[in-house]
Amino acid sequence: MRRFVSLFLVGLVVWGWVALAQQEVPPGRIAIEFWHAFRGALGDLTQQLIDKFNQSQDKYWVVGVYKGSYTETMDAAIAAFRAGKPPHIVQIFEVGTATMMMSGAIYPVYQLFADTGVPFNPDDFIPGVKGYYSFPDGRMAAMPWNSSTAVLWYNKDAFRKAGLDPNNPPRTWAEVREAAAKIKAAGAAEIPLSCAWFTWTQFEQFGAIHNIPFATRANGFDGLDAVLTLDHPVYVRHLANLIEMSKEGLFVYGGRDSAPDALFPSGQAAMLIASSALLARVKREAQFEWGITYLPYYDDVVEKPYNSIIGGAALWVLKRPGATLEEYKGVAEFFRFISSPEMAGWWHMQSGYVPVTFGGYEYAKSQGYYEANPGADIAILQLSREPTTENTRGLRLGYLPAIRVVIYEEVEKAFQGQQSAEQALKNVVARGNALLREFEALYK
Amino acid sequence: MRLQPVFRNRFLPYLLVLPQLALTGIFFFWPAGVALYQSLLRTDPFGLRSRFVGVANFVRLFSDHYYLHSVKLSFWFSFLVTFLAMGLALLLAVMANKRIRGARIYRTLLVWPYAVAPATAAVLWSFIFQPQIGIIGRALKTVGITWNYYLNAPQALALVILVSVWKQISYNFIFFLAGLQSIPQALIEAAAVDGASSRRIFWRIVFPLLSPTTFFLTIMNLNYAFFETFGVIDALTKGGPGKATETLSYKVYVDGMVNLNIGSSAAQSVVLLVVVILLTAFQFKFVERKVHYA
Structure with a gap:
């Protein structure tokens, strides 16, 4: 027995050595x-x-x-x-x-x-x-x-069950809400709508396609002295809308970052706003017919949505x-x-x-x-919409990871009913700006 | 009479403690010194620009009410984890110490969770409690409890405490069991002969004799709750929802490693260092007096 164990260990060492050698640079x-x-x-x-x-x-x-x-x-x-x-x-x-x-x-x-x-x-x-x-x-x-980039994933089987046209997915937030209500009423899925990377999809991407700034100074591209503009009425309205949908059971906040990703391929969420790069996982795991479509927008804010960001x-x-x-x-x-x-x-x-x-x-x-892969070009088509503006180029903000955490914290409090959407975004701006000033001070 | 060992060579004793001193120096004093130094600087992540800012990092910290909230939270959290982990472990140790069939099996099984890394433990528990797919998560829903620790602060805190406690029970169990087994059986038998109830025997004889173990474990558990629950929090809640589970040591990580705010993170480490020194000193000064070393 002992001999077997030592042989096994020697084998392990040799195997590790071989694996390392493969990484070695040829002469x-x-x-x-x-x-x-x-x-x-x-x-x-x-x-x-x-x-x-x-x-x-x-x-x-x-x-x-x-x-x-x-x-x-x-x-x-x-x-x-x-x-x-x-x-x-x-x-x-x-x-x-x-x-x-x-x-x-x-x-x-x-x-x-x-x-x-x-x-x-x-x-x-x-x-x-x-x-x-x-x-x-x-x-x-x-x-x-x-x-x-962010896209809307939807479950075609759940759409059929709810009496929705699986080949005509919702385009605007009004239509999303309507679809969510039908899905809930028909019991077609446990969760009508959820969303991953909440800060990225509902603020960064949302701002770009509606052509509203995330921060001043062209979202920070033009200088370190930018300040956040997340208290813009369109953001407030959108967050209030999501909170309302959440109260009605139409939207479920599924956690931070990629945590909600699992809800779509498992079939629990009929609609999920998430990264286009979820494709590989959806292909591998989803046991139903699915579709991809563009991010929804408010058609009374912009007639035609602008490009999304990466x-x-x-x-x-x-x-x-x-x-x-x-x-x-x-x-x-x-x-x-x-x-x-x-x-x-x-x-x-x-x-x-x-x-x-x-x-x-x-x-x-x-x-x-x-x-061969319908919908695989949605992301690229959405990214290359014309014309681009200074609100749709992306973000160039210091301590952006920290700002994302601040947004999560304040939004989570709002979803728990501890503060209004307006108050949450006011706090985001105040706390986020403090972070931006700290970053600016590093390079003065 | 105390035994005083004498070394012939004056330098030999120093040589013998040198390895330990070197370890302490390299792994404790040096990093602590660097943290102290960094806490007085404002540094960019890559370390190319540093400026001395005095105590500005500390001033900003203590004028931030979120930080003060985190201080309060950490103390509550550590107190609860320590109390629950030790209480449950003692209960289990007393039961496993009885002469029952298969006691060895119970003992072995109870030690197992200690071998699981905190982050792994948290992931296992998150499978169980995940609101949508976890077994208990779903079960709670069917009995009408809205279970969603992603959004419910008390639930998130309870879950993080539960997993942290579960993880630490094994460690405490080993020490309590060893402590129980070293209590002379004669004392207990004598008390039983005198007609003391088992409850009375426990509180009057066993528990006081366990006090060195209990004291040692209190310090170890407080340190565990303060510093080593990081993996659990990171894997389960990442400090959320809101800031409901952001303890001091988790905040050090977030500000230093995620947000790359080195100065503030260093200042927080220094605060933590002071807290632990004070806590330990306090315990040795006031609590240890009541400890009975057999």
Whole structure:
């Protein structure tokens, strides 16, 4: 028995060693470290993408390392930077954009391509994606990679049960409410409507499609002295509307961040406002017929909704002490590879994120992807609505993760009936502005 | 007469305690010193710009009524977790100490939860209590209780306390059981012969003799409730709804690691450090006097 155990342990050690060796850089290749936040299906896809790059040439070798959640990955990169050993490339979620841009720790992407002489066409990127990760003068700071946007997911079986047309989903909030009431009356689903990433979908995205500001100074793009404008009457009205729906059992607040995601594929929520990147999970888990449609809007606020904004993450290049130009050239080549039409299209079709380049979109079209997957192009169509305004470019606010937490806290109190929608958003503005001033003070 | 060990070499004793001193220095004093230093600075996340701001971080902290709320919450939370975890563990230990069939099995089973990491425990419990898919979550709904800890502050707090207590019972159980087994059987038998009821024996003989264990566990449990319940809170409620479950140590994490406000987070760590020093000092000064070391 003891011999068996020790044999087993030796086997384990050897296996671990072999697994490590696979990560080892072959001789003659220049190593490039890439930290990311993907595991499971997306982690496998990321590794496939890296393998494809490593096999496509014989000069560079990208080593992908999973570093935990988005927050953990960012913390790890910051700690490594402080210790003088950052990775070349790190994946940072969209709310970290302002912090990264202001940090002085990054090697902006436009400069990377200029210094290394690797060809690069910024105009190939979808404007909504490019704008989010560009400096105010339009030069790109980070490499867009996995971008998504918010959409409305709906259960076609539940719609049929409630006597609704499954191929004519609600477009406006009035229609959503009506549909929710019918679903509830018919008992077609436990929860008529819920929503994931509440702050992102009901404030950030909501503001963009209604062309109302989230903050002054063009949502922070024009300066650090921006103040929140979330007490705008349209936000107040919307929150009050959701609270009312919640009291009537038409809307259920399902928790923070991605917690409510599970409600849709399980069939409990007939409608869910969530990320378009939920696609892979819905495909895998949903035991019913489902559909995707555009985010609902108030047709008395805007006649036609504006473009939505992105979520997800981008790849940032860090200033790494002792890194050679040749290493950065490898980074630039890697970026060129992943944004090529075939790879951008492949990533989009496999992961469910939107294609970040026009080339990738065209490639997916040429593969017949959108005919085979109805609704898969809703996200990209919604993102590329014209014209864009300064309210629809995205957000560039410091301490945005903290502001999101403030919104959650105040909104949760409002849903519990401890304060009105108006009071909640007044508090959000006061507390959020204090955070913005703290961030501003860092860079004075 | 006390035994006084004597070292021939003057330096040997220092050499022998050196490893422990080095560990304490590197893992306790150094980080604490850095936290103290950071709490006086305003620093950007990447550490490229730092400015000395004196006690501004502390002033801002104590003028924030949300922070004061968090202080109050943490004390209530820690008190309840400590009291419940110790009370239930003592009850279980007394029962498992009886001569019953399969006592060893019960003892082993009761120790198991300690091997589960706090975050894992929280995820397991969240499956059970999840409002829409959890077994108990659904059961509560069918009996007419609106169960949704995502939105109901008292329910969220109760759930976080429940899981934290469950997690700590095993630890307390081991110590109480060991304590019970070291009580001389003769004392108990003598009392029984004198006609004392089992309740009386417990409160007059067993409980006082357990006091070193109880004292030790009180300190360990308070520290647990203050610092190690992070995983439970993070996996279950993330401090919400509102700020209903945001304890001091969870807030340190949120402000430091999520919000990247290093200065404020460091100031909060310093406050926590002071709280723990005071708590422990208080216990040693006033509570330990009543402890009876057999």
